[in-house]
Amino acid sequence: MKSDIARGPRPEPEPEALRSMLRSWRAPAPSAGIEQELRQAFRGLHRQRRASTARRAVWLSLAAALGIAALSRLWLGVQPAPPPEQEGPITIASARPSLPSTGASERTGPSLAGTEAPAPRVPPAPSRQAPRGPARRDVITEPGQAELLAELARSLRGVRQVQAADGVPRAEALPPGAAEATLQGARTGEPPEYRGDWVAVTDEWPPIHRADTEGGR
Amino acid sequence: MDGQPRAVTDRELLERADRGDEEAFVLIYERHRDRVHRFAYRMTGSAELARDVTHTCFASLLEAPRRYDGRAGLATYLCAAARNQCLRHASRGWRERALGLQADQQAGRGPSPLEALLEDERARVVREAVGALAPLHREVLILADYEELDLVTIASVVDATVGAVKVRLHRARRKLRAALETHVKRGAVSVG
DSSP states (O other): OOOSSOOSOOOOOOOHHHHHHHHTSOOOOOOHHHHHHHHHHHHHHHHHHHHHHHHHHHHHHHHHHHHHHHHHHHHHHHSOOOOOOOOOOOOOSSSOOOOOOSGGGGOOSOOSSOOOOOOOOSOOOOOOOOOSSSOOOOOOOSTTHHHHHHHHHHHHTTEEEEEOTTSOEEEEEOOTTOOOOOOTTOOOSSOOGGGGGGTTOOSOSSGGGSOOOSOOO | OOOSOOOOOHHHHHHHHHTTOHHHHHHHHHHHHHHHHHHHHHHHSOHHHHHHHHHHHHHHHHHOGGGOOSSSOHHHHHHHHHHHHHHHHHHTTHHHHHHHHOOOOOSSOOSSHHHHHHHHHHHHHHHHHHHTSOHHHHHHHIIIIISOOOHHHHHHHHTSOHHHHHHHHHHHHHHHHHHHHHHHHHTSSOOO
16 A cells, blocks of 8 residues: 655554554455445535526526516616696586686685586686796696685685774675776886786686786775 | 557546546456555454445545545545544544454465464554554554655655654554563563
């Protein structure tokens, strides 16, 4: 029996008598079963490796496909958004708004759901146009909120503010055919420059926004 | 001109085996199984444990061939692995089970029953004397006197310095001599 690495000093050999005694204890040969078991282990291991290599390839392909899909989505998300739509006439989902009745002073407050109203006595409600300045979206947070605002608007039509004796302003229904009222104390002369462009807006409600160029009342 | 084919090294065989060459791995096993098995048998005193240790050493080489970095010879690496396995078994108390219970299975018996009987008795005495040594002494004795490895290789296997190996070997031989001389004096065996 030789060593696999022949280098370095060898230990001092035992006396022959003792050595022969040591040799009397012989080791049995390894059983053949060990080789068979190792062969089976070898085949099983390499079979597993091949299977795991195939699985890894499938997972990599799937991961690559998902990555490409994610990148595509990200790219589409980065694209500039289309310009916002211009605000058109506001449509109310519920009953079509109707004109208020003449008994506006008897009203205690706006009513909610679509209220049937008699024939109008005031000019028809003008269509609400987009406000000047940058276009912006109306934010309606409740389904009935638009109706509520419409009702409120209808209830304030044909109403003017008058100063009572006690100094508390009161609302008074306009008589039929009455001219539009202006706020007391509002300028009746030449409209200020910043409101100059509003002169061109006629028959626009509410009337307080209309410049009075004929003098105060 | 030398027509002898170049012997394939252990490292080349291991690389082939890692790529799926079964016969390369079997060749590695055939080259080193005897030494590993002998060492494991003499360390544990049990053929069954030696079989387990041998199987474990080669199976671990199969599963993780890259653990062998090639700095030492493959035989050294396998002997070191076998040593670790034997010490692991030793911590579980194999020695009392194996040496006390199992009858020594000798290969190559003598021609006559009497000689065979004497040989068995001698082997039993030696087995018990070697088994009585501490594991650290036993392993260096086996590697030096049975496997005939040099001190540097033994130091690599047992993970010690050459000086420590010398000291352990000296103590092991001294104890062994004392144990065997006792048997010789009792007339149980005849030396020579």
